[in-house]
Amino acid sequence: MRKKTSLPPFTDSQPDAHSNAPVQTLSETLDDNEAVIRSVFDRCSDLIVRRLQLPGSVSCMAVYLSVLIDDDKWSSGLLQPLMNLDTDRLEDRSKLLEWLRDRMDSTYQPQTAETISEIARSIVGGGVALFFESYSLALTVMIPNQLHRALEEPKTEAVIRGPRVGFIEKIEINLTLLRQQIQSPQLKIERMSVGTVTRTEVAVVYLDKLAPSDVVEVVKKRLSKIPMTSVLGTGYIEEMISDHPYSPFPIINTTERPDSASGSLMEGKVAVLVNGTPLVMIMPVTFWFGFQSTEDYYMNFIFATMLRWLRYLFAFFAIAAPSIYVAITTFHQEVIPTSLALSLATAREIVPFPTMVETLIMEVTFEALREAGVRLPRAVGQTISIVGALVIGQAAVQAGIISAPIIIVVSLTGIASFLIPQPAMSQAISILRFPMVICAGTFGLYGVSGCIIALLIHLANLHSFGFPYLWPVAPFNRAGIMDVLFRAPWGIMQKRRQLVQQDPEAQNP
Secondary structure, eight states: OOOOOOOOSOOTTOOOTTTSSOOOBOOSSHHHHHHHHHHHTTTOTTEEEEEEEETTTEEEEEEEETTTBOHHIIIIIIIHHHHTOOGGGOSOGGGHHHHHHHTSOGGGOOEEEOBHHHHHHHHHTTEEEEEETTOSOEEEEEOBOOOOOOOOOOSSSOOSSSOOOOOOSOHHHHHHHHHHHOOOTTEEEEEEEESTTTOEEEEEEEETTTSOHHHHHHHHHHHHTOOOSOOOSHHHHHHHHOSOTTOSSOSSEEESOHHHHHHHHHTTOEEEEETTOSOEEEESOOGGGGGOOGGGGGSOHHHHHHHHHHHHHHHHHHHHHHHHHHHHHHHOGGGSOHHHHHHHHHHHTTOOSOHHHHHHHHHHHHHHHHHHHHHSOHHHHHHHHHHHHHHHHHHHHHTTSSOHHHHHHHHHHHHHHHTOSOHHHHHHHHHHHHHHHHHHHHHTHHHHHHHHHHHHHHHHHOEETTEETTTTTTTTOHHHHTTTTOOOOHHHHGGGTTHHHHSGGGGOO
16 A cells, blocks of 8 residues: 655744734824834835825825836726715714725725734735724725736747647736636635745645545645745745655646646646746646647547657657667677678777767767757757757767767757657656666666666656556556557547546545
């Protein structure tokens, strides 16, 4: 029986930035409250403190950060209605705040606050705090400036068929895209803040009665225990909530496509959205997701199945081809046909380095060129990576530094890694090539076999939020195989929906 997956190495005793700070309540005088607010927002030139005299001799003070609020909503939607309120009709002045709150637009989320920390949190979130003379409560109204880029095609995931729209950095827009894809009250959204200083907004999204409740609770618990002062993107969170943060393999999937996220939710998975990033985290995932593309579900199942087998084949080629070449040419020349062995020997006769060193040099060079292509502007980057590889490779062969066969092997290996649709899986395979080449150059095919066995053992021991990483192959699940080794027709695929919550292994994360 499989053991429960333990939580990441942090405990319930992690301190919160606000836990030791004294809770300061409001004063009944505007002058005292203004002094406290100015001390909290000391050296903040965008802080605006404005005194107002409302009808009925009501003294008010509005506090906000000018760069965060919507000026139109403030002037026409909030300030003007406040100045036109007839407070003389209010019989009980002690209920002024409740009376004002009930008459405000509900989209502004009016709420009462009694501590400085609550008010400061609302102000930095794009709100206006309204203080009133002789009242120890304040009214907060949220009118943030909605700055975001237009919806456009995802940058990290090519779209051939399917919706040409991707997530953006605004969490509200991303949640809207998911709601439009899945128009059901079963779609649940639970929000929280992470990062004791940045207080980054995070949303946990799942389908009720489809996503396992245990997985949902584990996700929320791990998010609530993140002991970081700043969280600026999904990368900060992934390592902190992953079951195996030291594994090179991705335990959490990230996507920029709403249709991909919606499809995962329909399978009973959980999505985590982070404000400020266009990437959405999906969990739990399996090893096989790295070789699946959203495009597979928009094309004919025969062609999609062929592409998956092609990816599996070239994934093995990407991770093992250089090491097998090194092992055979160094220790096992007898398995090479005589004519090919003579050709390889001729190509290597002026090369001063062993095959292992030669391969490592080319692998490092190829990875450097690929990284340079990513960092440079898109139009120039592709040219640099392709032309650079050709020019450097040809020059190195002519100079006798490396042999021509190794250029062929490394180039094919690089192309094979590009066939893997998930960048995180492609990066993991690229990293593992180096230790495999070293083992091949040291122990021959025995070293390659040992690396592959160790890799399989490692994969078999991985779990993603309690879900076996090699499922449905290990443990075997016949229905699940229909979307791993094959992309079955939709009539059969419908029967494998909800497998995440039906699988008994997933019920005990």
